Amino acid sequence: MAASPTDETMPIDPDQSIGATARVVIDTLFARIKSEEYPVDTRLPSERTLASELGVARNTVREALDVLEARGVIRRRAGSGSFVTYRSDTPQSPSVGSIASETSPLDHLVVRGILEPEIVRLAVINMPPRAIEDLDKTLSRLEAVRTDVAEFVQLEEEMLLKIARGTENPLLASCYELAIEASHQSFRSALLRRHLTPNRIQDAQRRYNTLFNAIASRDVEAAVEFVKLNLMEENRLLLQDD
Structure with a gap:
């Protein structure tokens, strides 16, 4: 039996080409996630299982x-499947996806240049030993990781988010x-x-x-210097790509 619409819909950018069945x-999946039929951190059924259950093609x-991944509702892990990241008690702003889609590589690097030095500085000072x-x-x-780009990026993001949370500043x-x-x-994936x-x-x-060694040794200067050099290297690669 084909999937049917639900009252729980997720806003999609008007210029985003999405088929009616998709x-x-x-x-359908967002409604299940929002109702916690699929709670946060649980793995979704496989693509094959969902396709069979919903009566649609795997593609x-x-x-x-x-x-759903682009909107931050799920996160895919290479070789493991798709996991729910959406929390129903803290719903995402409908504008988040459109903001992200309008962000250029340079915009992204500028924001990181503002946030990351302060994040690392505060993490060095405030991050608990545990x-x-x-x-x-x-x-x-x-x-x-040796060659798996997707796995490396997922772990890199996990590490950076843990550092950000280590600031003990929820808003930051x-x-x-x-x-x-x-x-x-998509620009990030291509790069x-x-x-x-x-x-x-x-x-x-x-x-x-x-x-990590700079954070563990509470060396603010070394940690912040690392971030600045890392951003310079990413800027060089971005200009090289252009």
Whole structure:
């Protein structure tokens, strides 16, 4: 039986080309997520299972999942599936997706240049020892990646978000979460495919190890300097891409 629309719909940008059937699948899955039939952090059924259950093609389910991921409702993990990130008690603003879609690579880098030095400075000062231990575990997983770009990016984002939350400033962390969501736009994916070679992944792993050591040793100057140099390198790659 084909999926049918629900009262729980998710706003889609007017200029975004979404098929009618995919639109129904999006609304159906979003309604289930919002009602906590699929609670936060749980894994969604496989694409094959959803396609069979909803009576649609797998590529339609994949299209719907692409939209849900772009809006921050789910997060895909390579080899593991799609996991719910949406929290019904803190609904996302309908404008978040449109803000992210209108953000250029340069806009994104400018915002990071404003946020990241202060985030790292406050994290060095405020991050609890237990949070630093947890950050170390994420770093170990990141350092184990060899060639999987998607896995590396997912762990990189996880590490950066943990640092942002380590500031103990929820508003600042939320601002950075929006910046991370903006990075999920297609320009970011294209840049990563071109620039994240195995050698560059290894270089980034060494740099994140340096950042972690600066945070763990409470070295504000070294941590902030790392962030500035990292942003300069990303700016160089962006200009090179242009």
